[in-house]
Amino acid sequence: MPTASGRRRTTRPGPARRGTALLAVLALLLAACSSDGDDTSQTAGGGGTTSGGTVGEGTGSGGTADMSGADFSLFGAPTGVEGEAMQGFIGVYNDETGANISYEGSDSFEEQLRIRVDGGNAPTVAFTPQPASICDFADAGQLASLEEMGFDIASMEANHGKFWMDLGVCADGQHYGIPWFPNYKSIVWYRTSLFEDGGYEIPETYDDLVSLSQQMVADGVTPWCFGFGSEAASGWPATDWVEDIVVRSAGTDAYTQWFRHEIPFNDPQVAEAVDRFGEIFFGDGFVLGGTENVAAIDFREAPLPLFNDEGGCAMHKQGSFIANFFPPGEEDEVSFFDFPSIDGNDAAMGGGDTLMVFDPTPEAVQAVKDWITPDWECVLASPSGGSASDLGGHGVEGVERLPGHKDVPLDCYETETARQQAEAVRDAIADNTFVFDASDLMPPAVGQGTYWTAMLDWSRGTPTEAVLTSVETSWPQS
Amino acid sequence: MNSQLAQVLTALVVGVGGIWLLYWVADRLVNLLPVRAAAAVRPWVFVGPALLLLTVYLVYPAINTIVLSFRDRQGRGWVGFDNYADIFGDANGRLAIRNSVAWVIVVPVLAVAIGLAFAVLADRLGRRTEAAAKSVIFLPMAISFVGASIVWRFIYNFRPEGFGEQTGLLNAVWQGLGNDPVAWLLSEPWNNLYLMVIMIWLYTGFAMVVLSSAIKSLPVEVLEAARVDGASEWQLFWRIVLPMISSTVMVVLTTILIIVWKVFDIVFVMTGGEFGTTIVAERMITEFFTFRNQGRGAAFAVLLFVAVLPFMALNIRRFRAQEEMR
Numbered sequence: 104m105p106t107a108s109g110r111r112r113t114t115r116p117g118p119a120r121r122g123t124a125l126l127a128v129l130a131l132l133l134a135a136c137s138s139d140g141d142d143t144s145q146t147a148g149g150g151g152t153t154s155g156g157t158v159g160e161g162t163g164s165g166g167t168a169d170m171s172g173a174d175f176s177l178f179g180a181p182t183g184v185e186g187e188a189m190q191g192f193i194g195v196y197n198d199e200t201g202a203n204i205s206y207e208g209s210d211s212f213e214e215q216l217r218i219r220v221d222g223g224n225a226p227t228v229a230f231t232p233q234p235a236s237i238c239d240f241a242d243a244g245q246l247a248s249l250e251e252m253g254f255d256i257a258s259m260e261a262n263h264g265k266f267w268m269d270l271g272v273c274a275d276g277q278h279y280g281i282p283w284f285p286n287y288k289s290i291v292w293y294r295t296s297l298f299e300d301g302g303y304e305i306p307e308t309y310d311d312l313v314s315l316s317q318q319m320v321a322d323g324v325t326p327w328c329f330g331f332g333s334e335a336a337s338g339w340p341a342t343d344w345v346e347d348i349v350v351r352s353a354g355t356d357a358y359t360q361w362f363r364h365e366i367p368f369n370d371p372q373v374a375e376a377v378d379r380f381g382e383i384f385f386g387d388g389f390v391l392g393g394t395e396n397v398a399a400i401d402f403r404e405a406p407l408p409l410f411n412d413e414g415g416c417a418m419h420k421q422g423s424f425i426a427n428f429f430p431p432g433e434e435d436e437v438s439f440f441d442f443p444s445i446d447g448n449d450a451a452m453g454g455g456d457t458l459m460v461f462d463p464t465p466e467a468v469q470a471v472k473d474w475i476t477p478d479w480e481c482v483l484a485s486p487s488g489g490s491a492s493d494l495g496g497h498g499v500e501g502v503e504r505l506p507g508h509k510d511v512p513l514d515c516y517e518t519e520t521a522r523q524q525a526e527a528v529r530d531a532i533a534d535n536t537f538v539f540d541a542s543d544l545m546p547p548a549v550g551q552g553t554y555w556t557a558m559l560d561w562s563r564g565t566p567t568e569a570v571l572t573s574v575e576t577s578w579p580q581s
Numbered sequence: 582m583n584s585q586l587a588q589v590l591t592a593l594v595v596g597v598g599g600i601w602l603l604y605w606v607a608d609r610l611v612n613l614l615p616v617r618a619a620a621a622v623r624p625w626v627f628v629g630p631a632l633l634l635l636t637v638y639l640v641y642p643a644i645n646t647i648v649l650s651f652r653d654r655q656g657r658g659w660v661g662f663d664n665y666a667d668i669f670g671d672a673n674g675r676l677a678i679r680n681s682v683a684w685v686i687v688v689p690v691l692a693v694a695i696g697l698a699f700a701v702l703a704d705r706l707g708r709r710t711e712a713a714a715k716s717v718i719f720l721p722m723a724i725s726f727v728g729a730s731i732v733w734r735f736i737y738n739f740r741p742e743g744f745g746e747q748t749g750l751l752n753a754v755w756q757g758l759g760n761d762p763v764a765w766l767l768s769e770p771w772n773n774l775y776l777m778v779i780m781i782w783l784y785t786g787f788a789m790v791v792l793s794s795a796i797k798s799l800p801v802e803v804l805e806a807a808r809v810d811g812a813s814e815w816q817l818f819w820r821i822v823l824p825m826i827s828s829t830v831m832v833v834l835t836t837i838l839i840i841v842w843k844v845f846d847i848v849f850v851m852t853g854g855e856f857g858t859t860i861v862a863e864r865m866i867t868e869f870f871t872f873r874n875q876g877r878g879a880a881f882a883v884l885l886f887v888a889v890l891p892f893m894a895l896n897i898r899r900f901r902a903q904e905e906m907r
Contacts, residue, residue, distance in 0.1 A: 325743065328743075334850060334853055335849050335850070335853035335854075336853065337852075337853050337855050391741070391742075391743040391744070392740075392741025392742050392743050392744055393741060393742075395764075396739075396741035396764050396767070398764075398767055398855070398856070399739050399741070399766065400740070400741065400744060404740075407744065407745065408743050408744055408745075411743070414742075414743055415743060416743065546872075547871055547872050547873060548868075548872035548873075551871055551872070552867070552871065552872055555855075556855060559855055559856070563767075579654060579872075579874065
């Protein structure tokens with residue numbers, strides 16, 4: 104099952120399984136529509152409901168336009184408590200603006216969306232965890248482009264990160280994806296008592312991380328827990344390591360070229376990143392249970408030794424969703440730090456939900472523009488919206504969403520955990536170093552096939568050069 | 582719930598009633614024809630719908646799959662034999678074929694051998710005990726491949742040192758014998774055998790039940806005559822029983838063999854085809870649905886189809902021969 108929380112079960116097990124971050128957040132579009140309000144109302148001539156400039160200035164309660172004509176459905180993947188949080192968010196929005204928007208979540212979102220669109224029953228607005236699916240719809244002429252709807256691309260790239268915006272650029276060169284809320288995987292969990300007792304410091308750089316691991320081994324502590332097992336999806340946890348290293352050591356541009364195959368899969372920059380991962384993975388005594396067994400350890404069980412009083416491990420890298428698999432009641436024994444920098448570069452790797460508009464009525468466009476403002480992302484951020492929200496929050500305990508806009512206040516969050524992650528994601532978005540998991544963006548034959556196999560083989564001793572070359576030769580032609 | 586029930590009932594009534602009506606009307610129409618013409622037409626009228634369905638659901642997809650196997654990944658342009666060349670040129674493709682061949686040899690032979698042994702031995706038990714023993718052996722047949730795989734995941738479970746107590750049954754036994762725990766599913770190439778065991782466990786019961794009924798239908802006089810002539814039980818089995826049930830053995834063997842060619846669930850659930858355990862049917866599903874490479878998926882499907890064909894033919898010929906003997 105690789106699903107960390109059932110909601111992202113999608114055709115491609117990609118981010119689904121990896122999970123869904125429990126925490127994610129929202130964003131804004133401050134300047135985005137200020138000058139283009141007129142275009143917006145033209146699009147569907149929905150008399151007077153959208154009064155152009157209002158949102159532009161919308162620093163206040165994010166868009167105060169009269170939305171009473173907005174009567175449509177928003178379709179997405181979250182169900183369960185996360186679905187309730189979406190309902191809560193939409194409820195606040197409806198109350199505030201007089202709109203009558205409904206949220207609908209589906210466990211089989213990808214399939215259902217495809218069926219509804221093909222059946223001529225497309226939702227007005229949907230948000231997908233799979234950015235790769237956006238262009239399928241766009242290229243078939245089923246989506247409205249951001250240019251057509253009057254979004255300000257330049258300011259969106261500044262606010263939501265160019266990387267994420269570029270994921271929605273399709274064959275005609277126009278933008279179709281609207282970044283909403285991300286999830287975050289560049290996290291290293293650690294056992295706090297071990298760090299306190301050993302006097303260890305949170306590593307700032309990757310080299311520090313390596314020397315910290317050596318120090319631990321010298322002190323008789325096993326530094327790392329790994330687990331690459333995930334049934335038919337085995338191998339993906341290893342790819343996250345490589346991606347987090349590539350984006351830092353080679354940069355966002357090279358990262359993009361890599362998943363688009365504009366540079367070969369076995370480019371020296373990638374090989375160097377894998378070898379760097381090897382400094383930790385194959386470090387002498389670094390890995391609990393031995394590297395040859397890592398492929399047999401289920402990723403859900405991999406963090407458990409963090410909680411052992413003796414004979415466990417000190418650190419484990421995995422997305423925030425893994426907290427769901429911690430032993431109940433013992434969650435406080437661990438904390439996390441951001442994956443350290445490499446050559447001075449920080450970054451954040453994860454995924455995210457991207458909005459797409461099928462039917463650009465003025466109300467729908469207005470609503471979407473509102474939702475990605477810091478004000479409304481703040482409502483979506485936590486149950487109460489923290490001290491920063493004038494509008495409250497979505498009202499569902501335990502659900503926090505990370506910011507998809509660089510200006511979402513950290514005070515929107517209730518927990519320190521979410522605040523810490525939100526800060527890392529926000530900074531990365533501002534620097535354009537927030538990237539999506541590359542294996543989800545590669546063709547499935549690689550990203551869910553040979554790349555996983557390669558990392559499993561690598562973990563069991565096949566040399567870096569050989570495994571990377573095998574992935575390169577497997578890259579589908581055309 | 583109620584509306585679902587109503588839907589099911591409506592579907593049943595409309596479906597069954599509709600078919601009945603169709604045949605009834607067709608029969609009436611045929612009756613209107615002159616007698617000789619009616620006699621000639623009637624069989625076709627009755628077989629026609631079945632033939633049509635067979636064509637639509639079986640023949641057409643089969644031909645379409647073959648066509649698709651000569652096209653590219655989207656199923657558009659022609660690529661000739663490229664998909665097949667890729668399969669045989671790719672180490673993983675060759676491995677899948679090798680593993681599949683191993684599966685179709687090992688699984689049917691062991692399932693039949695063990696099933697036959699049980700059938701013969703159970704025959705010697707009292708009636709009650711025999712029924713009970715056979716039920717236990719037959720029970721796994723009721724479990725789906727995926728369900729069985731999950732059960733066996735627990736048996737093969739392995740935890741490296743530091744990850745807690747071993748919970749896998751096999752490792753418990755293995756450790757009890759004084760060995761270190763083993764990551765069974767990672768131990769190439771033996772992990773293939775460990776996966777085959779699951780299938781054998783599932784199908785031994787099937788072989789046992791069919792062979793047992795064949796043994797029981799043997800004429801008692803023959804066996805008694807042999808015993809009177811001083812044949813040992815061992816000789817009785819090899820010289821009398823086995824030859825007399827040989828056609829049933831062949832049918833069971835080929836039936837299991839065909840099922841084995843097609844099994845993919847076990848491998849998919851247990852290892853996802855990693856660690857050198859990939860097989861043809863698993864490649865087919867993965868290429869087609871995960872990698873969305875229609876051409877190569879179809880080529881694997883055609884390989885399976887071709888591999889199964891001779892055994893199908895064999896099975897049908899055996900079956901006919903058996904029918905004629907009756």
